[in-house]
Amino acid sequence: MDWVSIIPPLVAIVVVFWKREVIMALLLAVLSAEALILVQAAQSSIIMAPITSMERVIEVAASPGNTRILLFSVLVGALLAYIRDSGGVTATVNWLIGKGVAKSRRQVGSLTMLTGIAVFIESNLSVLTAGIFARGLFDKFKMSRARLAYIIDSTSAPVCILILLNGWGAFVLGMLDTYELPASSVSILWGSVPLNFYALITLAMVVYTIAKDKVHGPMAVEDEKQQHLQTPVETTPATKARFMIVPLVTMVVSMVGFMIWTGNGELAQGSGSKSVLYATVLATAVAYLLLITYQRFSHQQAVEIGFKGMGELLPLVTIVLLSLTLGSSLKVLGTGIFVSGIVGEYLPLVLVVPMLFLAGAVMSFTTGTSWGTFAILIPIGVPLIQSLGLPPSLVIAAILGGGIFGDHCSPISDTSAVSSIAAGCDLLTHVRTQLPYALVAGGLTLVAYVIASILMIG
DSSP states (O other), rough: OOGGGGGHHHHHHHHHHOOOOHHHHHHHHHHHHHHHHHHHHHHHGGGGGGHHHHHHHHHHHHHHHHHHHHHHHHHHHHHHHHHHHHHHHHHHHHHHHTTTSSOOHHHHHHHHHHHHTTTTTOOOHHHHHHHHHHHHHHHHTOOOHHHHHHHHHHHHHHHHHOOOOOHHHHHHHHHHHHSSSSSOOOHHHHHHTOOOOHHHHHHHHHHHHHHHTTOOTTHHHHHHHHTTTOEEEOSSSOOHHHHHHHHHHHHHHHHHHHHHHHHTTTTTSHHHHHHHHHHHHHHHHHHHHHHTTTTSSSSSHHHHHHHHHHHHHHHHHHHHHHHHHHHHHHHHHTTHHHTTTTTOOOOOOHHHHHHHHHHHHHHHHHHHHHHHHHHHHHHHHHHHHHOOOOOHHHHHHHHHHHHHHHHHOOOOOOOOHHHHHHHHHHHHHHHHHHHHHHHHHHHHHHHHHHOOOOOOOH
């Protein structure tokens, strides 16, 4: 359907910025996508679009991988509520400040980034661990939750795609292994690390933000609001730091164990969606048992707190479900393939790599998925390597970086939603405040790929 296939994501993006209502935007986008699919099939009337939309939601929810993501997103609410209402957050903040580990805004920012880097096994676990850990510290030093969401979101995916000893690396490596390439898939993938300019520039910008303790644009406005907040966000009296630290350590350690287990002894082969769900369930159970064992709450109170926490996240879980549904509809519609077609056959060689980066960014932005972008663009980029003799690592780096760039900018990305959940920040506020940083990094990256192409190809 050519250009018509980009109408649904455009509908979502326009409504999001016009009405500031993400759920309505995603619903309209799914409806329009299903209507276009019906027109394309020419088998049913478009008045069936609401029915096919509901069936698409059911189909998406029936996928084991998607169900795990949704369950994980719901259970996080219970875990957050247990940690928050137990007083563990306040106690941990006081303990860290007392030990001198977090006695300044720069130290708090550094601690948050290092936590995200340390948990490079899985991007969702990275943002979740760092977000939960740092919430109280950011409140204590009057730094906005938007700044926290930016730091954890802009640390997790870039680190995961640079370290590669995780599901990200296994996924890309699995795709590259199906092709005959001038070098081994492993050497090409590791060679992409120093050429993944977007990931490197984004991490450098996070380091700058922390080191200078300075934010710009809409994020500066959010920080200013936080400065004038009269009442602290965290009001639960301090109890024991173990109520926060033990569940978090349980989640991180068990995540590694589950990755090894699901990968039959190999960490990089493990299932990220399974492991993060199992680790979250275990951490939630440990948090519950701690509260009961130390008589912080009764069983009845703990159950009520858990379900209340789940209820608080239902709007964001709905956003995750609808964004997954939209991604499924757009796949049927062929949106990603059309967007990738902007890489034309007659481009000058030195512009092919920059255009692959842009294609990845646009595709990821409009579909809300970086992994889906990799899955579509790698089969397009590898034949270009084979037929045009392009540097393999440079091409792969541009595709991977473009996918992350678009994801960082997209208001319909499930990654953005999970980062908002972790930081306790409004989704649209997170996207709006992170966008200027992502665009600057993306612009610098585009220039870097032009220069690299001239040096390595021209």
